[in-house]
Amino acid sequence: EIVLTQSPGTLSLSPGEGATLSCRASQTVSSSYLAWYQQKSGQAPRLLIYGAFSRATGIPDRFSGSGSGTDFTLTISRLEPEDSAVYYCQHYGNLIWTFGQGTKVEIK
Amino acid sequence: EVQLLESGGGLVQPGGSLRLSCAASGFTFSSHGMSWVRQAPGKGLEWVSSISGGGGNTKYADSVKGRFTISRDNSKYTLDVQMNSLRVEDTAIYYCAKVAGNWGAGYFDLWGRGTLVTVSS
Numbered sequence: 001e002i003v004l005t006q007s008p009g010t011l012s013l014s015p016g017e018g019a020t021l022s023c024r025a026s027q028t029v030s031s032s033y034l035a036w037y038q039q040k041s042g043q044a045p046r047l048l049i050y051g052a053f054s055r056a057t058g059i060p061d062r063f064s065g066s067g068s069g070t071d072f073t074l075t076i077s078r079l080e081p082e083d084s085a086v087y088y089c090q091h092y093g094n095l096i097w098t099f100g101q102g103t104k105v106e107i108k
Numbered sequence: 109e110v111q112l113l114e115s116g117g118g119l120v121q122p123g124g125s126l127r128l129s130c131a132a133s134g135f136t137f138s139s140h141g142m143s144w145v146r147q148a149p150g151k152g153l154e155w156v157s158s159i160s161g162g163g164g165n166t167k168y169a170d171s172v173k174g175r176f177t178i179s180r181d182n183s184k185y186t187l188d189v190q191m192n193s194l195r196v197e198d199t200a201i202y203y204c205a206k207v208a209g210n211w212g213a214g215y216f217d218l219w220g221r222g223t224l225v226t227v228s229s
Contacts, residue, residue, distance in 0.1 A: 035215040037153075044203055044219040045145075045153065056217065088153055093213040095167045097143070097155035 002026055002091050004100035012106040019076040021103045023089035028069050033093035036065055036074045039102075040085045048087075049074065081107050110134030110218060112204050117223030124194050124227070130187040130204030130220055138162065138182040141211025144189050146200035147222075156202070157189060160211040167212070172198075194227045201225075 003026040011019055023034070031052040037045040047056040049065035052072055062077045076083055084107045089100040116128040130142070144156040157168045157178040166178050177190040187204050201224050205216035 033213060033215075037216075039153075044221050045216075046219065047215060047217050050208070050215045050217070086152075090153075090215065092215050095158075095212045097145075097158070099153040099155065102152045 002029060002096070002098050004089055004091060004098055006087075006089060006100035006103045008103060010104045010106065012108060013079055014108045015079055015081060017079050019079055019083075019105055021074040021076075021087055021089075021105070023067075023072040023074070023100050025070045025072070025091065029072075029091050030093065031068050031072075033091055034065075034067070034072050035090045035092060036063075037088045037090065038085045039088065045088065076105070079105075079107060083107060112206065112218060112220035114202065114204050114220045114223040117202065117225045119226045119228065120194055121229050122194060122196055122227055125190070125192045126194065126225060128189045128191065128202055128204075128223060128225070132185045132187065132206070135206070135218075137180075137185045141207035141214060142178075142180060142187045143205045143207055143216060144176075144178065144187075145203045145205055145216070145219075146198075146225075147203070148197075148200045151200075154200075158207065158211065159187070165211065191225070194225075196227050199225060199227045 007022045034052040036049040039045040086102045091098045143158040159178045175193045201222040203222045204220045206218040207214040208217040
């Protein structure tokens with residue numbers, strides 16, 4: 001079973017700054033099967049990134065995904081107040097879907 | 109409009125049963141796998157179950173295997189999950205989600221708003 005560990009637990013940043021969120025897998029993951037979701041308070045999750053790098057429809061280019069093997073990163077540039085949310089990485093593939101525990105991004 | 113809308117949540121006693129439904133619209137339902145994902149209060153996301161577009165293939169998380177049954181009616185554009193032998197730890201918001209790509213190896217590109225299930229005596 002693949003375990004995804006996200007860090008840090010919480011990021012507190014100011015508008016305009018950049019955020020780097022990490023997702024580490026317990027074993028090698030194909031880049032094709034790594035996604036990122038955003039969940040704002042009281043709302044359902046929303047797909048941001050799939051296939052480690054590809055932005056979902058309507059997602060601004062301030063959000064970018066990178067990484068390979070066991071280490072993946074979600075980068076949010078030029079933070080806006082609306083980016084305040086919990087971000088989850090997910091591995092999907094071979095009839096298994098696993099989420100990381102989430103990183104909370106707070107905008108000061 | 110492309111959307112998913114869950115219903116059927118509520119309060120149930122431990123050992124009881126509940127059936128959740130998800131109504132889909134705006135896309136060709138039978139062409140896509142579907143999943144249930146839950147979120148306990150204040151906790152993260154947990155995948156629960158998935159079903160292929162035709163309904164002939166299913167998969168369950170170990171935590172619900174043997175107690176939950178996922179099904180779909182492609183003529184009615186609905187996804188269901190029958191939850192039996194409910195436990196306190198099943199308390200969560202249950203989301204239905206559309207699977208993009210291969211049903212067994214796809215990400216979730218559309219989510220419903222969720223329905224709350226509370227298991228308590």
